[in-house]
Amino acid sequence: MSSAFWLGWRAMLGISAKSQSTRNLLRTGEGVLNLPSDTMAPAVDRLAMTTGSDPVPPGKLRRGYFHVADKFGRAGLTPVPSETVAPPRVAECPVAMEVVVEAVHPVAEADEQLRGGIVAVEVRVQRVFVHEELRLAGTDDHIDPDAWRPLIMSFQKFYGLGPQVHPSTLSRIPERLYRGPDIDRARAVPVKAVTPGR
Template sequence: MHTTIEPGILYFGTPVVLISTVNADGSFNLAPMSSAFWLGWRCMLGLAAGSKTPQNMRRTGECVLNLPSVDLVAAVDRLALTTGSDPVPAMKLRKGYRHEPDKFALAGLTATSSETVAAPRVRQCPVQLEARVEAVHGIADDDALLKGHIQCIEVRVQRVHVDGAILMDGAQDRIDPDKWRPLIMSFQQFYGLGPRLDDSRLATIPEAAYRSPDVDRARKAPALVNAVAG
């Protein structure tokens, strides 16, 4: 029997993303989030508009989406309740956040150079997606209290780096979902994926059928000379 409820959040479960960006002073910021979804080589990121990460993304027009596996849960959790903003925004202060200038050191993660953006990749993450900001969409702009506070940032991926251990045997450009174990956030708790339940009829469609023009655009992205150690 179903019952009608009014939960404070509806985070039913999405992958954790560590977004790396460049601060105005040239230092790096690293922020965990989980309100993300992908379509082709585009990703939509739901973020609080006043946070440091979306501020950096709007200013620089770029970021790296680093996807941690389940074995990085402790590193991700060390970033919880921290912000690159100084002073800490009032809303975050009320929730117990504190300013942290070096997120990489706090988490015990390593910044390594990207190929097409100035923002660094996280070496330990099995998946690293260099991306450009393509659009910023307002969320809940119909509500006077919420308007301007939440944004959905659309990014276009232009370089995909993956650990060879999660590639499908005999397929250079396919990730094996039986090998890839992303860290999942569900109602503010960490989870991982279990084994495959059954074969999907959708899987009979070749992945190449979903290929978008963004793949060809990504090949033309100019390489940068970066000085990030690692």
């Protein structure tokens, strides 16, 4: 995935239309967005150059990619059953979001060479899981921005966040005033039965 941004309980995922992850997401209509911390860079990097596609597509083969069936094992991460979707979450990721696909938007359709190669997938969050140490003291639904240190990739290199550079006036607005109907929808989604071995 090359990019992601959030608007409330929705996210837009910029991703190759030809990747196995995209095919899985579009085939099942659901997934998990596991957000690693900056301390997880080695585990994430162990997944570089790997693909779930078998055989490896020619374009990825030219770049040196190879097939890995067990990406959890390769990365040294732990799968945890999800509550509302089939794919597992990553136990070590401080933030994980179970999502369902709402829409798929083609990107670069006017360009003959790029047409069909990139999509923006709109997903709706159904569940959010946060490690306790990231919660703002005294709350059960707020992230402490000083505790959250996401892993960021910039120009194919790993980075984290630095300290806050200036207080934000917008941060004084209570978060509840931004909430839309998706949070109520998420609360109403039933927990799925877990299939052993998934």
